[in-house]
Amino acid sequence: MIPLQAVYRRELMSYFSTPLAYVFIFVFLVLAGALTFYFGNFFEREQADMAPFFSFHPWLYLFLVPAVSMRIWAEERKSGTIELLLTLPVSRPAAVVAKFLAAWTFTGIALAATFPLWVTVNYLGEPDNGVILAGYLGSWLMAGAFLAIGVCMSALTSSQVVAFVLSAAACLVFVLAGYSLVLDAFKAWTGQTFIDVIASLSFLTHFNGISRGVLDLGDLLFFVSTIVAWLSIAIFIVEIKQSR
Amino acid sequence: MIEIAHLCKRFGSLTAVDELSLSVGPGEVLGFLGPNGAGKSTTMKVVTGYLRPTSGSVTVLGHDIETETLQAQSLIGYLPEGAPSYDEMTPRGFLEFVARVRGYDARTSQDRMARVVGLMSLEAVLDQRIETLSKGFKRRVGLAQALIHDPRVLILDEPTDGLDPNQKHQVRELIRGLSRDKIVIISTHILEEVAAVCTRAAIIAEGRLVSDCTPSELERQSRYHGAVTLRLSSTEIIDRVGDGLRTLTDVAEIEISSDLMAVTVFPSAGVDDLLHAVTDHARESNLTVAGIYREKGRMDEVFRRLTAGGAP
Numbered sequence: 001m002i003p004l005q006a007v008y009r010r011e012l013m014s015y016f017s018t019p020l021a022y023v024f025i026f027v028f029l030v031l032a033g034a035l036t037f038y039f040g041n042f043f044e045r046e047q048a049d050m051a052p053f054f055s056f057h058p059w060l061y062l063f064l065v066p067a068v069s070m071r072i073w074a075e076e077r078k079s080g081t082i083e084l085l086l087t088l089p090v091s092r093p094a095a096v097v098a099k100f101l102a103a104w105t106f107t108g109i110a111l112a113a114t115f116p117l118w119v120t121v122n123y124l125g126e127p128d129n130g131v132i133l134a135g136y137l138g139s140w141l142m143a144g145a146f147l148a149i150g151v152c153m154s155a156l157t158s159s160q161v162v163a164f165v166l167s168a169a170a171c172l173v174f175v176l177a178g179y180s181l182v183l184d185a186f187k188a189w190t191g192q193t194f195i196d197v198i199a200s201l202s203f204l205t206h207f208n209g210i211s212r213g214v215l216d217l218g219d220l221l222f223f224v225s226t227i228v229a230w231l232s233i234a235i236f237i238v239e240i241k242q243s244r
Numbered sequence: 245m246i247e248i249a250h251l252c253k254r255f256g257s258l259t260a261v262d263e264l265s266l267s268v269g270p271g272e273v274l275g276f277l278g279p280n281g282a283g284k285s286t287t288m289k290v291v292t293g294y295l296r297p298t299s300g301s302v303t304v305l306g307h308d309i310e311t312e313t314l315q316a317q318s319l320i321g322y323l324p325e326g327a328p329s330y331d332e333m334t335p336r337g338f339l340e341f342v343a344r345v346r347g348y349d350a351r352t353s354q355d356r357m358a359r360v361v362g363l364m365s366l367e368a369v370l371d372q373r374i375e376t377l378s379k380g381f382k383r384r385v386g387l388a389q390a391l392i393h394d395p396r397v398l399i400l401d402e403p404t405d406g407l408d409p410n411q412k413h414q415v416r417e418l419i420r421g422l423s424r425d426k427i428v429i430i431s432t433h434i435l436e437e438v439a440a441v442c443t444r445a446a447i448i449a450e451g452r453l454v455s456d457c458t459p460s461e462l463e464r465q466s467r468y469h470g471a472v473t474l475r476l477s478s479t480e481i482i483d484r485v486g487d488g489l490r491t492l493t494d495v496a497e498i499e500i501s502s503d504l505m506a507v508t509v510f511p512s513a514g515v516d517d518l519l520h521a522v523t524d525h526a527r528e529s530n531l532t533v534a535g536i537y538r539e540k541g542r543m544d545e546v547f548r549r550l551t552a553g554g555a556p
Contacts, residue, residue: 002345005344006344010337014332017332079330081329087293087322088317089314089315089345089347090345
């Protein structure tokens with residue numbers, strides 16, 4: 001447990017010792033705010049909830065989360081520190097998980113920094129805070145799923161740009177998995193059962209339920225298992241890259 | 245004991261390490277020599293558990309590097325090539341991180357850190373970002389990291405690369421001063437370093453072990469071993485001196501180097517001591533001599549011969 005904690009601590013602190021953390025949190029807050037107020041008609045709706053705020057999260061995460069995850073392994077490969085890290089007595093699965101947890105904590109911090117909006121809603125009306133809490137939880141879980149994809153892509157390459165593009169593309173597929181844009185591409189060469197499977201992998205479908213305050217066990221399990229699956233692939237990639 | 249047995253490492257069609265077998269015991273300082281690309285770094289990467297071997301095995305103090313990776317790794321201190329470290333951290337943060345990963349609690353980490361910081365004279369830069377440090381300091385941070393747990397096995401990939409002569413001297417003193425029960429492997433292409441710190445020299449070329457002996461045995465393989473060199477104070481008489489020396493009995497061959505103002509005399513087979521004959525000759529011919537000495541052998545010549553791919 002100790003080595004994992006040490007790697008986790010180092011990773012989390014490294015976000016805040018570079019401008020990355022501050023730039024990310026600033027951009028996230030500005031965009032989340034702008035989208036909520038201008039496109040989400042936050043005031044005009046005259047409803048005391050945060051649905052407009054959460055509804056944009058999948059699209060925000062689509063390019064902001066890969067910007068966080070792209071460096072996680074690519075930078076270690078580029079600078080050679082991966083050799084240092086993997087020759088310390090820390091197992092590869094522990095290293096992958098520690099790095100993921102640090103990044104996930106970081107996105108949690110960014111998400112928590114949107115609390116003034118929650119204060120505003122409570123000031124203006126009497127929202128159902130349970131629904132809002134569910135929204136935050138769902139959003140954070142979804143961020144974790146995006147991150148796990150990003151960690152996996154970052155492990156593939158030593159170029160952060162390549163990692164970013166691959167992650168954003170993979171995330172887009174998952175966000176849109178329920179839409180005809182993605183489904184039509186598969187329809188040509190696969191059966192209905194497989195189409196249904198792909199449709200069920202859509203982040204949007206699973207997130208919409210949670211953001212409306214419906215904490216469905218299926219949706220929670222979906223995000224958790226997505227995280228576990230992609231991290232397992234990431235562990236496999238880190239292992240295989242060293243044994244080629 | 246580190247035992248490397250029939251180690252092979254291939255990257256696609258490239259064979260980086262080919263059937264390498266070697267064992268290093270406590271108290272030995274093994275100099276790992278070879279031209280660039282010979283497989284030195286790859287071997288070290290396999291021994292430290294960073295890369296998996298294609299075939300063959302490595303055990304570190306009884307722990308197989310593939311099946312007991314973490315146990316083996318906790319016994320090893322490793323300085324990777326180029327001494328990579330996290331640029332955005334300070335040496336304090338970095339060394340503390342390494343100590344914590346190695347399982348020390350907060351208090352012990354501080355003690356461990358204080359020891360290596362003193363050893364590597366890092367006090368002045370402890371709170372500066374690593375990216376702002378000079379190459380020499382970065383290397384010392386890397387060495388400090390490798391030494392933090394006082395490891396029984398120390399593997400250093402080009403530890404003095406990029407250091408100035410004073411720092412090189414300091415690092416060599418440090419390696420020499422390590423306690424007798426440690427296993428040390430250092431890779432280098434600086435031959436003087438081998439003579440200075442190593443008890444044993446292993447030369448590899450194209451992934452194969454081509455020589456494994458003590459540095460002095462290596463020198464003895466040189467054709468210069470036992471030859472006598474006479475340094476003159478001017479080049480004018482050098483050819484005449486050469487002709488004079490050639491006529492001595494027991495002289496097989498001479499070599500004249502105008503640049504160094506020196507004549508090297510090679511003994512015939514079976515002749516041990518040529519020094520007296522040459523000294524006597526110089527005295528009898530009233531030569532003004534700047535220096536006269538018996539060669540121990542030239543490692544660079546042996547190194548070239550062993551690694552150039554020609555017949556040994």
